[in-house]
Amino acid sequence: MKQFLLMPEFQLLVWALVLFVFDAYRPQTKPRTLAWLGILGAALVLGATFVEPLTMGVGQYFHGLYSVDGLSIFFKQFFLVTLIVVLWMSAEFVEVLPLARNEFLLLPMLTTVGMLLLASAVDFTTMFVALELVTISFYVLVAYQRNRSASLEAGVKYLIIGALSTGFLVYGIAFLYGNAGSTSFATILETLSTNPLNLSILFAMALILVGLCFKISAVPFHIWAPDVYQGAPTPVTAFLAVGSKAAGFVVLLRLVFFSCFGNPVVAPYVSSLLAVLAGVTVILGTFAALPQRNLKRLLGYSSIGHAGFILMALSCLSPRGVNAVLIYLISYLLAGLLAFFLITVVSKQVEGEELVNFSGLSKRSPLAAFGLTVAFVSMAGIPPLLGFAGKLGVLAAAWEAQRYVLVGIGVIAAAVGLYYYLSIVRYMYWNEAADGTAAVKLSCSAKWLVWLLVAGVIVFGIYQMPIATVVDQVLLGRNW
Amino acid sequence: MEAITFWILAIGLIAAAWSVILQRNPVASALSLVAGFILLGILFLTLNSSFLMMVQIIVYAGAVMVLFLFIIMLLDLKTEEKRPVPYLRLAVALLIAAIFGGFFFSALQAVPNGHKVLSWSQPVPHVxxxxxxxxxxxxxxxxxxxxxxxxxxxxxxxxxxxxxxxx
Known part of the structure; x- marks a missing residue:
């Protein structure tokens, strides 16, 4: 019982349930109030994660189903920050929804409960249940705007593809269990290292990898991403792009280093396979983004490209690679959420998410245009900003692992990315506004968040000590 | 004896599964699915998992199926029209299914004690x-x-x- 009370998952869950009951008895509560209460709760839990090693203690709990370690704490903080920004974003967005506005603010909290648990999962049972919690709440969130056919289409596509990927995953887990006789990550690694490999184990690993590739939208399992990203409500798109993707990567990290994929015989092949996937993903994500004229769809493709870069770092199977994965995720968290936040606020007022709607934005709202520019310049990887540190880390890790072809692909993709990111900036600053020149207004709280995220991208880009310290904490005391 | 039961159940299951897809009337499809669920429940029983059988019957054949039939009745679905068979697509689908099935069987053979999994010589512990x-x-x-x-x-x-x- 004491363990339950100390778990961030449980604390957030209780807060969410209290808010659900509160909302049921006071239906006239303004969505904005509810969003602030949610943010307050998430911030408190975030604070608690910093003392988690002291209160709960590093180690394994629940008969080896749940782990508290550097990796889990890092990702819990990552998901909680994402939740805070997504709730902030939803508070701006929620007036667009015709009904059930309050639930739109509370469901992401339950999704985050799943993500937090996923960060700690060291057993396939916990991992699977947590992943399903995340996926099923996303089915609902993606289809939330029932009055828009695009949202419904995205919901159906995500449902079908999600169910398919879950099928692959659970099939693979069943085969792995049949071979190793256990669902624990560590026991599986141990059993597989002492017994000879056979076809069924490889089959299981392939199925699990396919299931996870759907979640992180790696090519060739990316087909759902652009449509779903475009159709979903913008805060949900942001949550999918940052939260759901990171959730896939934390599972992949654990499996690659502490479970089946870490088997010394298989590891070199896994590394090459991931490298090939990374290369193809980066190329497709970058080049397919070029002709896009819808901003959300463009960011959908660019997020495929970012997933490719993270996979590239992961495929090195080295501490430097893990370091690059984490830094890249942080840079994508800040820049990605900043971009999606401003798209939410602006597209509500210009009534469209096409690039044309954003032309001349610099005159209509200088702050929004500046914020979007910072986000895109960071994603493109231009030096003083945090995105540069992310890309540089990935390329350095790939260079160290002697994957020169990947480095070449990465450099070319970064250059091409520069072209389309800067073309958005050109629309905002040099093109004339197409429809009306009325000022785009940002609410006071929106301005605060924009300045916070912009400051994060710029300050951490120049002064990287805090991030480096956090990431080193994760890597410390683990034999990667 | 167990072998005979298994084969009868297995063939029945496959027939029921085919019938779900091939029936043009949605209600008939749903009822074939019920038959499949019940046969699967009996299969669990032969594996000494009486609890799993009960859950299978109550949850799937009971609750889930009633819901399915309810929705079909509510939506007032008509019998599906006959469409020309897309031979090319069918061929590709069969090819993929064959490859996957081949992998599946060779993988099953490779599981340690896989021959025991496939046979019925070993007593199954009662749970x-x-x-x-x-x-x-x-x-x-x-x-x-x-x-x-x-x-x-x-x-x-x-x-x-x-x-x-x-x-």
Whole structure:
């Protein structure tokens, strides 16, 4: 019982349930109030994660189903920050929804409960249940705007593809269990290292990898991403792009280093396979983004490209690679959420998410245009900003692992990315506004968040000590 | 004896599964699915898992199927029209299924003691509801509780997505 009370998952869950009951008895509560209460709760839990090693203690709990370690704490903080920004974003967005506005603010909290648990999962049972919690709440969130056919289409596509990927995953887990006789990550690694490999184990690993590739939208399992990203409500798109993707990567990290994929015989092949996937993903994500004229769809493709870069770092199977994965995720968290936040606020007022709607934005709202520019310049990887540190880390890790072809692909993709990111900036600053020149207004709280995220991208880009310290904490005391 | 039971059940199951897809009337499809669920339940029984059988019958053949039939009746689905068979697509689908099936069988053979998995020479330990309950509330209490949250999310989601517009 004491363990339950100390778990961030449980604390957030209780807060969410209290808010659900509160909302049921006071239906006239303004969505904005509810969003602030949610943010307050998430911030408190975030604070608690910093003392988690002291209160709960590093180690394994629940008969080896749940782990508290550097990796889990890092990702819990990552998901909680994402939740805070997504709730902030939803508070701006929620007036667009015709009904059930309050639930739109509370469901992401339950999704985050799943993500937090996923960060700690060291057993396939916990991992699977947590992943399903995340996926099923996303089915609902993606289809939330029932009055828009695009949202419904995205919901159906995500449902079908999600169910398919879950099928692959659970099939693979069943085969792995049949071979190793256990669902624990560590026991599986141990059993597989002492017994000879056979076809069924490889089959299981392939199925699990396919299931996870759907979640992180790696090519060739990316087909759902652009449509779903475009159709979903913008805060949900942001949550999918940052939260759901990171959730896939934390599972992949654990499996690659502490479970089946870490088997010394298989590891070199896994590394090459991931490298090939990374290369193809980066190329497709970058080049397919070029002709896009819808901003959300463009960011959908660019997020495929970012997933490719993270996979590239992961495929090195080295501490430097893990370091690059984490830094890249942080840079994508800040820049990605900043971009999606401003798209939410602006597209509500210009009534469209096409690039044309954003032309001349610099005159209509200088702050929004500046914020979007910072986000895109960071994603493109231009030096003083945090995105540069992310890309540089990935390329350095790939260079160290002697994957020169990947480095070449990465450099070319970064250059091409520069072209389309800067073309958005050109629309905002040099093109004339197409429809009306009325000022785009940002609410006071929106301005605060924009300045916070912009400051994060710029300050951490120049002064990287805090991030480096956090990431080193994760890597410390683990034999990667 | 067990072998004969197995083969009868297996062939029945495959026939029921085919029938689900091939029937043009949705109600007939759903009823074939019920037959499949019940046969699968009996198969669990031959594996000494009486609890699993009960769950299979109550949850799938009972609750899930009633829901299916209910929805089919509500939507008033008509019998599907006959369409020309897309031979090319069918061929590709069969090819992929054959490759996957081949992998599946060779993988099953490769499982340690796989020949025992495939045969019925080994007695299967009996597992009753009490043991499963004990495990769920001791070792697996965390995933069990999270499954509760999962169901809550699904319930809220269904209500939100099907709510009538309030004017």
């Amino acid at each position: 009753d509801a009490g043991e499963i309950g004990q495990l769920l509330f001791s070792k697996y209490v965390l995933p069990f509780e999270i499954t509760g949250v999962l169901l809550l999310v699904a319930t809220i989601g269904v209500i939100v997505l099907s709510k009538k517009e309030i004017k």
